[in-house]
Amino acid sequence: MLRNLQLSGEKKITHTPRIVKIKQESIETVSMKSLYFEDELSAKSQPGQYLMIWIPGIDEIPMSISFMSDENQSAVTVRNVGLATNELFSMKTNQQIGLRGPYGKGFNIDNIENALIVAGGSGGVPLGPLSDLLRKKEIKFTCIIGAPVAEELLFLERHQLNAKAVGGIVLPITEDGSHGTIGLASEIAEKEIKKEEYDMIYTCGPEQMIKKIVDLGLDNSIPVQASLERIIKCGIGICGSCVLDSLRVCKDGPVFDGETIKNLKEFSVSKRDASGKKIPI
Ligand SMILES: Cc1cc2nc3c(=O)[nH]c(=O)nc-3n(C[C@H](O)[C@H](O)[C@H](O)COP(=O)(O)OP(=O)(O)OC[C@H]3O[C@@H](n4cnc5c(N)ncnc54)[C@H](O)[C@@H]3O)c2cc1C
Ligand code: FES
Secondary structure, eight states, X not given: OOOOEEOSTTOEEOOSOEEEEOOEEEEEETTEEEEEEEOHHHHTSOTTOEEEEEETTTEEEEEEEEEEOTTXXXXXXXXXXXXXXXXXXXXXXXXXXXXXXXXXXXXXOTTOSEEEEEEEGGGGTTHHHHHHHHHHTTOEEEEEEEESSGGGOTTHHHHHHHHHHTTOOEEEEETTSSSSEEXXXXXXXXXXXXXXXXXXXXXXXXXXXXXXXXXXXXHTTOOEEEEOOXXXXXXXXXXXXXXXXXXXXXXXXXXXXXXXHTTOSSTTTEEEOTTSOEEEO
16 A cells, blocks of 8 residues: 655655545636645645546546645646546536645746746646746746637636736737737747747647757757656656656656757657557657
8 A cells, every 4th residue: 555655855745545525617728627626735736746636437647736825725627638537527516536646846946037938738737837836936927828729728817917917928829810929839939039038948738849949948048847748657656657768757757857858769759658659749
């Protein structure tokens, strides 16, 4: 049986599954919904960390923590893409889910004065709590949010409120031009970094977009932190299902420095399916 483990220093991470009741649901986009619950460990986590969410009778899947409050409220924001996420998406207030974590390495905001956030589609979930934290710490940021269509722009109002509070702006961009500029998030990022001096780029989204942002940042001497996805099963570094070259996304990530991932053979090229077979991205 998994027990609570005392890790380095004061940091205590619980591996023991907890059962929580869904307290509130909130529709975020046409395909994404947030489920709020009370859990002290999740609420105290670092933006970019994730939970293993147990959907009784179905599966256990990794989900970024999308909201954290000082009152121990937390949330996950789900896109229904398969069996487990469909079930989670259809859950209602007062139903129960299991969770363990928070796991992994989140975003680091030490010594940052002017950041650029680049969020691509539904992958932008961990960037919601990051923008909340930047606002709380009074760190200026600009946020580029990309999506195929206006209805898929995730956390638009949340990023707008946060950015405005610290003197920053939000630049929405859609592939069909239904909101903001027409095009891709990476295209607007390329223009943006020539206009202002950024000391960090934070990104999450499709891996091909992340690759472009990492190259763009490093070519312009701006460090990048990127959150990546692989199949996560154990979440604690023992099963090998999430490997990316010699790194484990579950434990060494999911947030990595651009310098660390830029030369990996598998980054933006291949991933593993649920059976462990390598498949192209
Ligand atoms: C660190 C991390 C954070 C994530 N955060 C979110 C989030 O905030 N919101 C969200 O909607 N989704 C998130 N995901 C993706 C989510 O875990 C998968 O979409 C989910 O596991 C799919 O399960 P399924 O049964 O619904 O779909 P399936 O039918 O099993 O698969 C659908 C797709 O999801 C992928 N997938 C399946 N199982 C896993 C798994 N255990 N780990 C990762 N990918 C898997 C498959 O490769 C496939 O492409 C995150 C993934 C990771 C690794
Ligand atoms: S999910 Fe098991 S090692 Fe990463």
